[in-house]
Amino acid sequence: MSEGSQGLLLAGVGGQGVILASMIVADALMRAGHDVKQSEVHGMAQRGGSVFSHIRWGERVDSPLVPLGSAEVLAAFEWAEAVRWVEYVRDGGAVVADVRTIVPPGACNDHRSWLRRYPGIDGELFDSRHLKTRLIDATATAEELGNVRAANSVILGTVAAFIDIDNKHWEAAIAHLVPKGTEEINLAAFRIGRDVAEARVPQTAPDPEGFSGPHQIEINHVWCKGCDICSRVCPEYCLAVDVDGKLTIIDAEACTGCKLCEALCPDFAIEISAPREPAVVGNQAAADGSTL
Amino acid sequence: MTDVKTYLREWAMPHVLCPGCAHGIVLRSFLNAVDQLQIDQDKLAMVAGIGCSSRLVGYVDFCTLHGTHGRAPAFATGLKLARPDLKVVVVTGDGDALAIGGNHLIHAARRNIDITVLLLNNSIYGMTGGQAAPTTPEGALASTTPAGNTEPNFDACKLLMGAGASFVARVLAANPMDMTKVMADGLDHPGFSFIEVISDCPEYFGRYNKVGGGAEMLTWMSVRDEGVAGPLAEKRFVNHIPIESVPSGMETGVLQREIRPVYAGVRKVEDHES
Known part of the structure; x- marks a missing residue:
């Protein structure tokens, strides 16, 4: 690592404004007189993929990449991204994370094991390494302000508490870089983020949107x-026509409720309805408002 | 959303159509569109002539009128003039509308009568035994063209655009969600709206032309649509259909939409715009 330099990592998913936030951080640091190098990766971002950005600053910086276990701060705009990148933070460093979850389509699709795949919130992961943890619901804060897209400014506000530069540099960088007309709301979001207390967080990952268990398949055999259209369009291989030409359900558990069979049944013979009882997903604690 | 079965005459089901016939898919999408617009069942009249597609009116719980071959647009014109408060929908087939009743269709379009015409194009005369229709593609086999059809076929949408229809769209039975959306747009349009639905006939067209049953026919019509041909070819259930064996691409979606005076002022243009 270059002499006397510090590192910051920003991570989120496509569309959250990670790159813009990273430009603001770099701009603010340069305004404060630091040498700054920044690098970003946004491969599958448009499909909700991971986006991350490394920033290093100091008197002189040679490479933008933050080595493993050396970042001063991790700013995660999404929960799974916080878990994914936490290794980069030095012991005693800081993690600022949005507690909102964005479950990728792949994890949703794997409906039988998504709970295992999407990381639950694990306080020990942070506590054991003496990380200064700030978990905030930046998305909700930004929504309250009137524009959910200002969530990245809320996160930046909290991040600013861990970076030792004057506040005027932050505000100047935000006003300079955010889209014209949104300066006020982003500055307001930044100030809220700076003052934010730790948020209440769910104990486990919440239910991914649109899936709460296998759906009910009902076949009207008279109609x-x-x-064979339904069985051949079903992406989950739930249905089959047996040798007698009778439609049977071969994997009721696999139905995700896409309703392709229902829409393409010429005989109105299939009906897909929501699960009878909501699946148990173990986030009752979140509903009760308990904290870590 | 209401269960679409509330719009069906359940006592009449199951319907008469062959296994895999896409007309049933079209009917479901239409009922979804009606449900979306929350049209009163007693304020919607479905008018049909003769043919497989025209049989659909027997299964829906609206006001229905089953007329003579090809004359559904004429019946609908009279009905709309007498009862302007009704929403009038014609369900017709390619033979019914383009051969037997071609004149009635184009003149209803020219007058811009405020009705909606759903033309279910299955490229063949299904009910009477698979004879070649004006929509049978060149080279396709039918019971009357055992060596392949030598005549060029109609492009119904171009015909209707030429006749002055103020709303013209083409949709595929294989894309039920798109179909519902376009049908809702068409039902809402003030003036003559024409929607050609590319449906299928697995029993005759599919069998004679060795395309296959219902699932294969849906795939086949999809690969005719340029926009979806590529992505669909990679899907599991279309693997065995050679892409080069299907006809050239067709344009789908809303092809023409304009607001012009409605015949007899049944619904004023200003009303719609305000």
Whole structure:
């Protein structure tokens, strides 16, 4: 690592404004007289993929990449990204994370094991390494301000508490870089982020949107003519027509409720309805408002 | 959303159509569109002539009128003039509308009568035994063209645009969600709206032309649409359909939409715009 330099990592998913936030950080640091190098990766970002950015600053910086276990601060705009990048933070460093979760389509699709795949919130992960942790619901804060897209400014506000530069540099950088007309709301979001207390967080990952268990498949055998369309369009291989031409459910558990079979049944013979009882996902604690 | 079955005459089901016939998919999408617009069942009249597609009116719980072959647009014109408060929908087939009743269709379009016409194009005369229709593609096999059809076929949408229809759209039975959206747009349009639905006939067209049953026919119509041909070819259920064996691409979606005076002022243009 270059002499006397410090590192910051920003991570989120496509569309959250990670790159803009990273430009603001770099701009603010330069305004404060630091040498700054910044690098970003946004490969599959448009499909909700991971976006991250390394920033290093100091008297002289040779490479933008923050080595493992040396970042001063991790700013995570999404929960799984916080878990993914926490290794980069030095012991005793800081983690600022939005507690909102954005479950990628891949994890949703794997409906039988998504709970295992999407990381639950694990306080020990942070406590054991003496990390200064700030968990905030930046998305909700920004929504209250009237523009959910200002969530990145809320996170930046909290991040600013861990970076030793004058506040005027932050505000100048934000006013300079955010889209015209949104300066006020972003500055307001930044100030809230700076003053934010630790937020209440769910104990486990919440239910991914749109999936709460296998759906109910109902077949009207009197109307069904066994044309085989449904079984061949089903992405989850739930249905099959047996040798007698009778439609049968071969994997009821796999139904995700996409309703392709229902929409393409010419005989009105299939009906898909929401699960009878909501699946138990173990986030009752979140509903009760308990904290870590 | 209401269960679409509330719009069905359940006592009449199951319907008469062959296994895999996409007309049923079209009917469901239409009922979804009606549900979306929250049209009163007693304020919607469905008018049909003769043919497989025209049989659909027997299964829906609206006001229905089953007329003579090809004359559904004429019946609908009279009905709309007598009862302007009704929403009038014609369900017709390619033979019914383009061969037997071609004149009635184009003149209803020219007058801009405030009705909606759904033309279910299955490229063949299905009910009477698979004879070649004006929409049978060149080279396709039918019971009357055992060596392949030698005549060029109609492009119904171009015909209707030429006749002055103020709303013209083409949708595929394989894309039920798009279909519902376009049908809702068409039902809402003030003036003559024409929606050609590329449906299918697995029993005759699919069998004669060795395309296959319902699932294969849906795929086949999708690969005719340029926009979806590529992505669909990679799907599991279309693997065995050679892309080069299907006809050239068709344009789908809303092809024409304009506001012009409605016949007899049944619904004033200003009303719609305000």
